[in-house]
Amino acid sequence: MSRIGFLGLGIMGKAMALNLVNAGFEVTVWNRNRQKCEELVAHGATFGDSPKAVAQACDITFAMVADPEAALAICQGPNGVAAGIGAGRGYVDMSTVDDKTSGTIADLIHHAGGRFLEAPVSGTKKPAEDGTLVILAAGDESLYQEALPALNVMGKMAPYLGGVGQGANMKLVVNMIMGGMLNIFSEGMALGQKSGLEGQAILDVLAAGAMANPMFNIKGKMCLEENYDTSFPLKHMQKDLRLALALGDRLEQPLPTAAATNEAFKQAKKSGYAEEDIAAAHKVNR
Structure with missing residues (x-):
């Protein structure tokens, strides 16, 4: 089973990451406010001290943050995902962003040698808790296939929609x-x-x-x-x-x-x- 990273533990991300932990995945979590990681760690997750550290430690790293600005911020800089992704590892951004922002993130990940999948979700807090989100995946199809077991824990439907931007x-x-x-x-x-x-x-x-x-x-x-x-x-x-x-x-x-x-x-x-x-x-x- 893949080592999973999860960045962003807000209303949605916390429930999604907890479902992964409860399903038996080895999960490393990070949040800008470290206190939000404590409940996940108590349930068996590992704490990562930066997006870079999580991406370095995991086969696939998921992110669920508030907006395009936050999605870009956790990828960029010396402690960002792109700095730690390395060759072959995967990054799945589940945040709701525009197609241009998603393309920029994809470029950052590809330039660092990683693979990228966008996977924004349709659903709110209760579907996130119940694992019944609709996940809209697009990007690297090999990463989609590898991420599908985790996507199926978080959602009831995860269609592959094509190239980056379509999700x-x-x-x-x-x-x-x-x-x-x-x-x-x-x-x-x-x-x-x-x-x-x-x-x-x-x-x-x-x-x-x-x-x-x-x-x-x-x-x-x-x-x-x-x-x-x-x-x-x-x-x-x-x-x-x-x-x-x-x-x-x-x-x-x-x-x-x-x-x-x-x-x-x-x-x-x-x-x-x-x-x-x-x-x-x-x-x-x-």
């Missing part, structure tokens, strides 16, 4: 659609409740028809209870919408609905809800 693009498409769905759902809930309809009645009707989906059930309950405990931080959704719009600009693809959704999430972020769950977008609609 990133798929993730932006998925999250752009998700953000748009959540925004119109929130507006509909607000309109219905202000017209005198019961919120639960709206959810029941939606659940019985063609628009039934888990997100409306889960986020609808959060909105009714005004409980916005973070599963997917609102600031990260706004970042993903921004990246999707930038991709649309490069491809000259009009995205008017996504642009309006991005403005709604920017307003929610400006209103102080950045660290709360994406469902907190409802606060600016109600």
